[in-house]
Amino acid sequence: MAETAAKRVKADPLIIGTHNGHFHADEALAVYMLRLLPDYASATLVRTRDPALLDSCHTVVDVGGEYDASKYRFDHHQRTFSSTFPNHQTKLSSAGLVYMHFGKAIIAQHTNLPLDHPDVELLYQKLYDDFVEAVDANDNGISKYDDTQLAQAGVEARFKDGGVTLASLVNDLNHEDPLAVGVPSRSTEDQPQAEEDYRFGQASTLMGNSFLRKLHSAATAWLPARTIVKDAFNSRSSNHPSGRLLVLPRAGIPWKNHLYTIEQEAGLPDDQNLLFVIYPEKEDPGSKWRIQAVSKSLSSFENRKSLPEPWCGVRDAELDALLGDSVPDGAVFVHASGFIGGHQTEAGVRAMAALALAS
Structure with a gap:
């Protein structure tokens, strides 16, 4: 009808x-x-x-x-x-x-x-x-x-x-x-x-x-x-042996909602779900690249796996030193919460992802 x-x-x-x-x-x-x-x-x-x-x-x-x-x-x-x-x-x-x-x-x-x-x-x-x-x-x-359940849990609105x-x-x-x-x-x-x-x-x-x-x-x-x-x-298995790294070909793709749905449709067990997504920051040639942790759910701020804690809040040359020789120089930042980071190059952000997955 x-x-x-x-x-x-x-x-x-x-x-x-x-x-x-x-x-x-x-x-x-x-x-x-x-x-x-x-x-x-x-x-x-x-x-x-x-x-x-x-x-x-x-x-x-x-x-x-x-x-x-x-x-x-x-x-x-x-x-x-x-x-x-x-x-x-x-x-x-x-x-x-x-x-x-x-x-x-x-x-x-x-x-x-x-x-x-x-x-x-x-x-x-x-x-x-x-x-x-x-x-x-x-x-x-x-x-x-449910307001009653919120009150019982002691949850109060902040604003x-x-x-x-x-x-x-x-x-x-x-x-x-x-x-x-x-x-x-x-x-x-x-x-x-x-x-x-x-x-x-x-x-x-x-x-x-x-x-x-x-x-x-x-x-x-x-x-x-x-x-x-x-x-x-x-094609995730070609990005990393674990199959837990997603590589997007361009910037600005609204991937989150789709990823959770596609994982569910594929029947992936929790220990095979995607952990990190990498993508170019802009459409321009030579753009910087980003690495982003996948959150536990669409509305959650908690990650399935955050970027390594020692990287959090560190930038530029100091971050390069922490990443070591396996990552080419050009690191830009890792957010203090460990949910996102950046590198000057795709090769660099892929190497950061490999380290993060192995940690």
């Missing part, structure tokens, strides 16, 4: 309905995503809670107490609602509902790929994991961590980060002075609603542009990187 709703849109002109009053990140994103599709590109938006007006809308999101994709009704507030994205546990918001039904069509259009192309499916899953699920969780009041979330920035727009942000002055009785709709439009653009940046980055950088990392993974 995730694809059928995107195929059935026919009515013209279309009207999208959502609620008026205080707005949130989920319906702001939902409306923007719909408008990315050709059938909705010129759709008008009605923000109301009047059932009669909502009944006249082709598509309704985040209001109306009904979820029925065949009728283009995408609310999640009803008591009986419990839908989640496939293979996930987070209850959907209006953003998640629209994405679940229209996301593949949006991605196919953005990438110029057929709807059933496997890359569309990869991006569909990634965008939900990386962006939409957090919007769903925020709107449904679902915390990333407040709520002010920099997209949801908080959308919420700020609920309280802005419209005249301060350029809303034209109106003297009619519909002025308050018009000003509120204007601010909702700003919120929708904020959420939508953020979504599009994520999609563009995933399609143009993350997805092509998968093939590069897979090729490097398959």
Whole structure:
């Protein structure tokens, strides 16, 4: 059913309905995503809670107490609602509902790929994991961590980060002075609603542009990187006898997420997982090279194996002396935490990797 709703849109002109009053990140994103599709590109938006007006809308999101994709009704507030994205546990918001039904069509259009192309499916899953699920969780009041367990473990936040979330920035727009942000002055009785709709439009653009940046980055950088990392993974044994050194051919490849997935798909035991990755620092000929430790997980700052402790925080000639004759001169640095280091040449960084693997 995730694809059928995107195929059935026919009515013209279309009207999208959502609620008026205080707005949130989920319906702001939902409306923007719909408008990315050709059938909705010129759709008008009605923000109301009047059932009669909502009944006249082709598509309704985040209001109306009904979820029925065949009728283009995408609310999640009803008591009986419990839908989640496939293979996930987070209850959907209006953003998640629209994405679940229209996301593949949006991605196919953005990438110029057929709807059933496997890359569309990869991006569909990634965008939900990386962006939409957090919007769903925020709107449904679902915390990333169990607060009770955190308290029992004595874990306390070191600072407040709520002010920099997209949801908080959308919420700020609920309280802005419209005249301060350029809303034209109106003297009619519909002025308050018009000003509120204007601010909702700003919120929708904020959420939508953020979504599009994520999609563009995933399609143009993350997805092509998968093939590069897979090729490097398959040739790992030629880099070092242990098979635990990955060599990337160029700078700027987002390798981490792919590496963990590829290792898992290959069924590698823990004692054969990759430990270090080397790559050129820049695209320029003669670029310096980097060596980076692989962390225990994508979100971890703890490494599977750090660079040797005596190297940490040491630079240049002093580091050359520590590395010894097996590494050509030209060492640049090793970070104090041992997670990354550098050398002037590929040969030098390969030799550093060999020493680190043997330590």
